[in-house]
Amino acid sequence: MDILVVAEHHQGELHRMTMEAIAAAQAFGAELNLGSAALLLGDDVDTARNTLTALDLGEVLVAQHERLRDYGSDTYTDALCQVLEREQPAWVFLGHTYQARDFLPRVSGRLGIPLLSDIIAYRNGQDRPVFIKQVYNGRLSAELVITGSAGRCLVSFQAAAFAADTVRAGSAVVRDLALKLTAPAAGIQAEAPFQETAEAVDLSGADLIVSVGRGLGSEENLGVAKELAGALGAELACSRPVVDPGWLPASRQVGSSGQTVSPKLYLALGISGAAQHLVGMKGAKYIIAVNKDAEAPIFDVADYGIVADLMDIAPRLTEALKAQ
Amino acid sequence: MRIAVLQKQVPDRESPLRVSDDGRHFDEQQVSFELNESDAYAIEEALQLKDRIGAETEIIALGLGPERIEKTLHQALARGADRAIRILDDRELATDPFAVASVFAAALKGQGCDLVLSGLQSDDLGMGQTGILLGELLGMATASLVMATEPGTASIRVKCELEGGWYQWLTVPLPASLSIQTGINQPRYPTIKGIMDAKRKPIEVLSASALWSGEPLQTCQRLYVPHKAKHTEMIEGTPDQAAAQLVGILKTGIKVLYSL
Numbered sequence: 001m002d003i004l005v006v007a008e009h010h011q012g013e014l015h016r017m018t019m020e021a022i023a024a025a026q027a028f029g030a031e032l033n034l035g036s037a038a039l040l041l042g043d044d045v046d047t048a049r050n051t052l053t054a055l056d057l058g059e060v061l062v063a064q065h066e067r068l069r070d071y072g073s074d075t076y077t078d079a080l081c082q083v084l085e086r087e088q089p090a091w092v093f094l095g096h097t098y099q100a101r102d103f104l105p106r107v108s109g110r111l112g113i114p115l116l117s118d119i120i121a122y123r124n125g126q127d128r129p130v131f132i133k134q135v136y137n138g139r140l141s142a143e144l145v146i147t148g149s150a151g152r153c154l155v156s157f158q159a160a161a162f163a164a165d166t167v168r169a170g171s172a173v174v175r176d177l178a179l180k181l182t183a184p185a186a187g188i189q190a191e192a193p194f195q196e197t198a199e200a201v202d203l204s205g206a207d208l209i210v211s212v213g214r215g216l217g218s219e220e221n222l223g224v225a226k227e228l229a230g231a232l233g234a235e236l237a238c239s240r241p242v243v244d245p246g247w248l249p250a251s252r253q254v255g256s257s258g259q260t261v262s263p264k265l266y267l268a269l270g271i272s273g274a275a276q277h278l279v280g281m282k283g284a285k286y287i288i289a290v291n292k293d294a295e296a297p298i299f300d301v302a303d304y305g306i307v308a309d310l311m312d313i314a315p316r317l318t319e320a321l322k323a324q
Numbered sequence: 325m326r327i328a329v330l331q332k333q334v335p336d337r338e339s340p341l342r343v344s345d346d347g348r349h350f351d352e353q354q355v356s357f358e359l360n361e362s363d364a365y366a367i368e369e370a371l372q373l374k375d376r377i378g379a380e381t382e383i384i385a386l387g388l389g390p391e392r393i394e395k396t397l398h399q400a401l402a403r404g405a406d407r408a409i410r411i412l413d414d415r416e417l418a419t420d421p422f423a424v425a426s427v428f429a430a431a432l433k434g435q436g437c438d439l440v441l442s443g444l445q446s447d448d449l450g451m452g453q454t455g456i457l458l459g460e461l462l463g464m465a466t467a468s469l470v471m472a473t474e475p476g477t478a479s480i481r482v483k484c485e486l487e488g489g490w491y492q493w494l495t496v497p498l499p500a501s502l503s504i505q506t507g508i509n510q511p512r513y514p515t516i517k518g519i520m521d522a523k524r525k526p527i528e529v530l531s532a533s534a535l536w537s538g539e540p541l542q543t544c545q546r547l548y549v550p551h552k553a554k555h556t557e558m559i560e561g562t563p564d565q566a567a568a569q570l571v572g573i574l575k576t577g578i579k580v581l582y583s584l
Contacts (some may be wrong), residue, residue, distance in 0.1 A: 073466055098487045105453040108422060109460035114541035115421070117451050134550070135449050139341055140350075143447070143546040144419075149541040160378035180454045186478075188465055189495040193486055208580060215338075244507030250489065257485065257505075260477075265580050272337065275450075286578045288570070289556075293338065300552050304573055306559045306566050315393075324571065324581065 001035035002324035004061075004089035006080065008099055009040070012047030017095025017157070019164035024157050025093045026056060026168055028122060034091070037061060038172070043069035049174065056170030061087070063177040070097055070202075074188060075181055077106040082179050084111060089152070096156035103197045104154055108158070111179050115154040116144050118275070120161045131155065137274040138297035159256060159279045188270045201235075201251040207262045210233035211254060211281070213272040215270020215291060215310050220249055225269060231321040237261070269310040273298030290314070325381045326477075327370045328432055328580050329405065330442035332360040333389055333396040337447075347546045359396050362443025366504040368511040369473060370441050371404045377475055382406045386431065388413050388424055388532065401522035402514035408527040415518060415532045419449060419544040423536070425457035430535035432462060440478065440501035444469055449544070452503075459501025469502040 003025045007014040025036040037059040038052045043066050052060045063083060067075050076099075084092065084107070094100045094119045108115035121132040128145055135142045146153050203209065210229040216222065229236040233280055239255060240249045254261055255277040266284035271277060273289070273296055281287070282301050289302035290310045299305045335341060336487035339355040351488065359367075367385065374381040385400035385408040387393045397408040409431055418571075432440070440462070442455030459466035472483035481495045485505050496502070514522075559566050575581040 073468075075456075078462075098469065098485070101452050102456070102466075105421070105425075105456035106460040106466060108541075109425065111459040112422070112541070113454055115451075116542060117453060128445065129544070133450075134569045135544075136335065136341055137337070137450075137545070138482075138550070139449055140343065140547050141550040143420075144542055145545050146541065147420075147543050148541050150541055186497040188467070188497070191493040191495075193490045193491055193492040196491065209451045232580075240506060245510065258489075265574075265578055286580075288573075295340065297550075299556050300550065301554055302556045303554065304554045304559060304570070304577075306570070308563060308566065312563040313567060313570075316563050317570055319579075320571045321574075324575075 001037055001087045001088040003091040003093060004087065005036060005038045005040050005093045006097050007040050007048060007052060008095065008097055009045070010044065012044070012260065014048055014051055015097060016164055017159055017169055020160065020162045021095045021157055022055060023095045023162040023164060023166045026118045027162065027166075028129075030090070031124065037081055037089070039063065041068045041076060046083070053172045053174060054169055055172060056168035056181075057172040060172045060174050062174055063179050065179055065181050067181045067183070070190065072190060073103045073106065074184055076103045077110065077179055077275040079179050080107050081110050083226075084152070084175070092152070092154045094154070094156045100156045104156060108154055111152075113150045113152045113154060114146050114148075114274060115156070116146075117156045118158050119144075119155055120158050121137060133163070134275045137272060138278065139295065143299060150215060158275065163256055174306060190307050196250070203235055203237055203252070203254065203261045204259060206235040206261060208232055208265045209254075209284075210236050210267045210269065211237040211271060211312070212242055212269045213239040213271030213277070216242060216247070217270075217311070219245070219247045221311060224311060224318075224324050228314045228318045229319045232267075234265070234267070239271050266299055268302070270295045271298055273301065281285050283302040325373075325377055325438045326384065326436055327373060327381065327439045327441060328384045328435065328437045329363075329370045329400065330428065330440070331363050331367060331385050331387045331396050331400050332443070332446050332448075333357045333387065333393045334360045334446055334448040343547050343549065347548070348544065350547065351376050357392060357396070358494060359399060360443050360446045362445060362504060362506050364443075364511040365506050365508050366441040366443045367400050368404065368509045369504055371512070372509060373439070373473060373475055374404070383389050383434065384409060384437070385427060387411065388427055389418065394527065397527055398522055399514060401525040401527070402518040403512060405525075407525055410529050411535065412529065412531045417532055417540055418518075420540040421451045421453035421457055422542070423538070423540040425454050425461055426538055427532045427536045428454070428458050429461040429477075429532060438498045440464065442501070442504050444504050445502040455501050455503040458541050462499070462501070463501040465496045466502070467494050467500065469505045470502045471505050471508050473502070476582055582584050
């Protein structure tokens with residue numbers, strides 16, 4: 001087996017990043033003349049299986065087991081290791097989801113095979129594929145290659161690195177796998193997932209967003225951003241470093257651990273533009289960035305940029321808007 | 325209880341990163357280094373666990389890197405860690421999480437750690453694997469993106485962040501390795517007393533080559549400045565001029581001011 005895509009699904013629906021990983025597998029496979037298959041782990045998998053069998057994949061492997069009904073690091077590590085040992089795929093592709101981040105390093109450790117994580121692209125090197133990753137908070141890119149003799153590799157792809165709508169349709173054959181999964185003597189006890197009861201803010205439909213980041217410096221400076229958002233009629237949003245000290249609630253966070261937005265205007269104040277933030281806002285039609293650091297990665301995606309302290313720009317912009 | 329905390333030193337956010345001629349490193353002359361952000365939350369969580377569990381808890385700060393990481397480990401001791409293990413990366417293993425975790429596993433073997441805490445990912449390479457990999461190599465239970473901890477006797481209850489604003493409590497048997505999410509606590513600064521006490525705390529120095537002779541699984545063959553995805557029009561001038569230009573762009577360029 002050449003490429004195996006491990007599917008993630010919730011209540012029958014495939015994770016968007018699984019579709020993106022399939023797009024990556026199809027593109028990678030076409031270039032290197034490799035075939036792709038998908039793997040479904042779970043208990044009630046009919047809906048997800050039907051979605052996968054309608055795609056251009058050689059096979060859909062289905063490992064159905066009651067112990068796989070809910071995700072758990074222990075059982076999913078066991079299950080994937082069993083499948084990889086049996087099927088020996090050269091490449092294992094996944095979306096760089098929270099779940100993948102939770103258990104893939106364990107698969108890598110247990111089998112002694114490399115995990116190239118949060119990959120944004122690949123290209124053919126002289127003797128082996130080269131995988132591209134953003135490093136140093138997006139300030140540099142790195143070319144990662146496999147070394148050693150493992151001959152197998154796990155790759156997780158960053159959100160939106162490949163487009164889900166480029167997945168080719170087709171028809172795939174189902175093959176059922178029987179796994180032996182035993183309960184560990186002292187396993188992890190999981191409680192039901194829940195959402196915090198904080199104020200719910202839906203930023204996904206906002207037309208205009210003023211967003212603040214680490215450059216805000218202190219909670220006292222929030223007023224300046226709020227006034228600008230008010231003068232512009234925009235929603236106020238932020239990046240993670242504003243949520244961590246409690247300056248704004250998590251419900252206003254944009255990025256991989258927050259919301260994904262696609263406004264007409266995203267005005268980024270003091271946001272450096274780490275990959276985790278960019279995935280949440282690069283769908284904005286126009287991006288204006290204000291940042292002290294001329295080399296901040298936010299300027300790589302911005303349409304307009306000002307190299308300055310947001311505290312020098314935002315109050316003046318508010319005044320100028322009010323004067324209109 | 326014995327808690328090991330991984331502490332990584334990374335370039336600070338302001339330092340310029342100039343790729344060196346070999347294409348695999350950057351010029352360290354102009355770079356200052358600091359503790360990785362999520363690792364600051366990891367050491368703070370260890371200290372808070374010690375406050376809650378009691379003084380018999382020992383915290384070991386653990387780091388891999390060149391000699392300059394001594395400063396980072398010294399800071400961990402000043403914050404309240406009891407001892408440190410500094411491992412010299414004499415094999416340039418830093419770009420392979422499997423190799424790094426294997427070195428840490430060798431260093432911690434026989435130490436009898438009940439908990440390993442690490443930041444969820446580093447601000448340099450951002451692989452996001454080391455703590456979980458280390459847990460696997462040491463035969464520990466693992467949990468990631470931890471946002472709260474409640475220590476028990478043979479287990480620890482942790483609140484993990486899931487996708488899309490969801491959370492989940494897990495009761496994880498000890499020994500366990502937990503990756504810590506930013507925002508779990510408010511990291512403390514070292515006190516004067518802490519800095520004085522740190523001078524008397526031991527830092528054991530080991531080398532990666534002596535601890536692990538295995539084969540690395542991946543490497544970074546080239547670093548480069550990413551190509552710009554977009555043309556950015558930079559707005560120059562004084563803050564007043566820049567603000568005036570922005571209003572013009574909002575009105576006639578982006579056309580979002582018509583409603584005002």
